[in-house]
């Protein structure tokens with residue numbers, strides 16, 4: 001066991017770009033002495049000035065006291081030469097994302113620092129083991145992955161390479177805690193936790209869009225309003241920029257030897273080639289004005305109710321009750337028979353199935369049938385059409401669902417609508433990460449909430465939907481598409497079969 005940090009230790013940060021600056025800022029603010037180095041002449045001095053500005057701004061807003069800002073400033077110093085990090089206990093590299101550049105830097109650092117100094121890499125797409133591979137002592141190298149902007153994203157992934165000694169990550173965990181961030185442990189694998197777990201969201205939304213289920217804005221509004229995601233996937237693509245997100249997605253797909261769950265999309269590849277990167281080019285999935293504001297769309301008004309009776313498929317879930325209550329509140333005649341009459345609108349409430357499968361199961365007239373998502377009815381409702389739903393019946397369904405003023409989106413046939421499909425994909429990807437021992441369910445849930453800002457972690461989400469329900473959605477997707485992309489993770493299917501929480505860890509052997 002190597003010594004823990006004494007009270008007056010010093011860290012080195014190499015690379016004074018966006019990430020290096022953020023790491024240096026939070027560390028110095030937490031009472032740690034920091035030497036900041038950049039290969040570009042003047043860059044480290046300039047970065048220290050920018051960090052000081054950030055502290056001044058916090059003082060002006062009353063979020064940092066001036067004495068603390070001055071003390072933080074005294075703890076931060078630019079290094080003119082790499083050799084000035086010689087006495088550091090930890091050196092964190094945040095230079096460009098290039099394997100040869102990172103390997104070369106770590107080799108140089110090995111000849112400068114003491115034998116107990118930890119060397120950490122902030123790489124987001126390379127394997128830590130590969131970055132460490134050129135070192136004489138790879139056992140002291142580990143991953144320490146922060147998120148941007150570092151002061152606000154209060155989490156860091158701590159990653160053991162295959163040759164990392166156990167004490168190294170223990171020390172990094174201490175460091176992250178001392179900085180005031182939450183440390184999460186991850187196995188060295190492509191995308192670590194957050195960038196891997198995020199594969200259930202954007203890629204599945206692209207798949208839904210590529211099938212013509214709904215346009216980008218409709219998919220975004222459903223996921224934002226009905227499921228509570230802070231941003232829709234296409235809003236998020238615009239924020240990150242396709243030059244980053246499409247390239248990262250392709251890299252993770254290739255590194256996992258073309259795992260079908262992570263298959264990138266032609267939509268983003270083509271848009272990247274066409275220069276529609278997102279906010280940074282003012283054109284992405286949305287258009288932005290010079291000040292970065294999005295051009296507003298035109299909100300659709302609800303159609304008028306007609307004299308078409310409605311029939312709701314039998315069931316005793318809260319979703320069935322809610323739809324029947326809406327039909328009564330709209331004063332439309334609610335049929336009580338086992339089957340709808342010839343002229344009635346049939347509303348089906350499937351889990352996992354598409355509208356066609358549900359219509360065949362109930363033997364209703366596909367021209368008079370819609371499916372309504374029974375799981376997410378509180379803040380936005382989704383009506384799904386069969387390939388031949390008549391426009392009059394579509395509008396009657398929209399009018400009934402909008403009776404109490406909740407907005408309604410209309411989509412084409414899609415197993416599991418948009419919501420169920422995306423939620424099941426997120427849960428399935430996370431379950432498979434737990435199965436592969438990439439991280440524990442609680443670390444995956446924490447990372448997804450803090451780094452991706454999802455309303456719930458995937459395991460909590462899966463348990464709130466019910467493991468059996470999630471399995472049913474994936475099996476319906478698998479049945480419709482017959483693609484390995486939708487195969488349920490064994491972690492999920494075992495816990496669904498036993499009726500135990502999805503976060504239940506494996507028994508020890």
Ligand SMILES: NC(=O)c1ccc[n+]([C@@H]2O[C@H](COP(=O)([O-])OP(=O)(O)OC[C@H]3O[C@@H](n4cnc5c(N)ncnc54)[C@H](O)[C@@H]3O)[C@@H](O)[C@H]2O)c1
Pocket residue numbers: 014015016017018019020037038039040043093094095096097098101105122123124125145146147148
């Ligand atoms: N930007 C993000 O959101 C993000 C998030 C997590 C991790 N990362 C990772 O963090 C690292 C840095 O990313 P960034 O966005 O801060 O990049 P950046 O381009 O803003 O900064 C990189 C800095 O490294 C310097 N540099 C390049 N080669 C160097 C060398 N050999 N020695 C010393 N300095 C060198 C450059 O001059 C530059 O100032 C990358 O590995 C990236 O993948 C980035």
